[in-house]
Amino acid sequence: MSKAAEIDIASVSKIYGKTTAVDSISLKIPAGSYCCLLGPSGCGKTSTLRMIAGHESVSVGDIVLGKSVVTHLPPARRGTAMMFQSYALFPHLDLVDNVAFSLKMAGIEKAERRARALDMLKLMQMEAYATRKPAQLSGGQQQRVALARALITDPEALLLDEPLSALDPFLKIRMRAELKKLHKQLGITFVHVTHSQEEAMALADIIVVMSNGRIEQAASPRDVFERPATAFVARFMGDHNVISGKVVGCPDGLVTFDVVGGGTFSASGASRPVGADIDAAIRTDHVRIGESPVKGLGFTGIVSNLEYRGATVKLTIEGAGITEFTAIITDTAFYATPVAVGDAVPLHWDAQDAIILGTPNS
Numbered sequence: 001m002s003k004a005a006e007i008d009i010a011s012v013s014k015i016y017g018k019t020t021a022v023d024s025i026s027l028k029i030p031a032g033s034y035c036c037l038l039g040p041s042g043c044g045k046t047s048t049l050r051m052i053a054g055h056e057s058v059s060v061g062d063i064v065l066g067k068s069v070v071t072h073l074p075p076a077r078r079g080t081a082m083m084f085q086s087y088a089l090f091p092h093l094d095l096v097d098n099v100a101f102s103l104k105m106a107g108i109e110k111a112e113r114r115a116r117a118l119d120m121l122k123l124m125q126m127e128a129y130a131t132r133k134p135a136q137l138s139g140g141q142q143q144r145v146a147l148a149r150a151l152i153t154d155p156e157a158l159l160l161d162e163p164l165s166a167l168d169p170f171l172k173i174r175m176r177a178e179l180k181k182l183h184k185q186l187g188i189t190f191v192h193v194t195h196s197q198e199e200a201m202a203l204a205d206i207i208v209v210m211s212n213g214r215i216e217q218a219a220s221p222r223d224v225f226e227r228p229a230t231a232f233v234a235r236f237m238g239d240h241n242v243i244s245g246k247v248v249g250c251p252d253g254l255v256t257f258d259v260v261g262g263g264t265f266s267a268s269g270a271s272r273p274v275g276a277d278i279d280a281a282i283r284t285d286h287v288r289i290g291e292s293p294v295k296g297l298g299f300t301g302i303v304s305n306l307e308y309r310g311a312t313v314k315l316t317i318e319g320a321g322i323t324e325f326t327a328i329i330t331d332t333a334f335y336a337t338p339v340a341v342g343d344a345v346p347l348h349w350d351a352q353d354a355i356i357l358g359t360p361n362s
């Protein structure tokens, strides 16, 4: 198996009655990539996946797989395979018959379909369990069978709806590694729906962050984390402070803005009109404490909470019109000059660590 298809989602919307679940999104998922659709509950990621699979009709727009427009094709004729969140295994069938099911539907004779199902079970290292029923398996084993069942159709793209959500935390991490390995081995396009930013960061070549039926950003995990496009992405990915203000000027390639009732800050980014409302993101782990702040690139605030995390310490600070500013510093830096709740601490950061965020789709 080495065929992989690009998936082109062209101005696609999904409208259920009065709800627009997916709002005119366009996205090209390169052939052979691992793409994670990431976002909070209700953002439209499952609807998007189901439209790619053909389990949900497309209200507006087109889905193109490789060179074929598949918008109106039934799931079995698209060249995609879907693994459902609940695995949806048939309880009364043994593993071979579960895996062979779609071949049976396709009219393939028994000996061939059983042989192919056994090959798939082998690929997933489950051949020793071939005669068991799904209830006689652990969660991780059931997942492997569900994967074998999806892959037996030799798809160009594998679609995974929250594939790890039913597993305990330990198994989740193990199966995450197995999915990554399987993706490499098969070389086909994977599209994986998740609400876990950690899972998406660990697996994806491309993370598509969705909110309210729209795409906020589609980029590599590193780009999404280092250069979040919008305040939503910065907040959702975590580890960023988002501060909001009004632009007062754009000197020297920096945008200077006032936080309402608070300080004046500067951040890197394209110039914006004076008076515009903007958001800026500052990485929590790039904040330093203890040195006097450079104008616009720090402030002195009061520590409102401290959390010891082992290798790092998380400080929550209030000041300059910002109610909850987070600084994550190494335990070494913290214990060199410890501070306590109620202390005033000077914070600062470098200009390149404060970035101006865009509005959605800007």
Ligand SMILES: Nc1ncnc2c1ncn2[C@@H]1O[C@H](COP(=O)(O)OP(=O)(O)OP(=O)(O)O)[C@@H](O)[C@H]1O
Binding pocket: 016, 017, 019, 020, 021, 022, 039, 040, 041, 042, 043, 044, 045, 046, 047, 048, 195
């Ligand atoms: N069959 C349906 N009929 C009506 N509304 C629906 C239907 N399916 C989904 N919706 C609505 O569409 C929106 C997007 O749902 P969708 O399941 O795509 O989101 P999601 O991001 O996958 O959420 P979750 O992580 O909770 O599964 C939600 O507001 C949801 O209530």
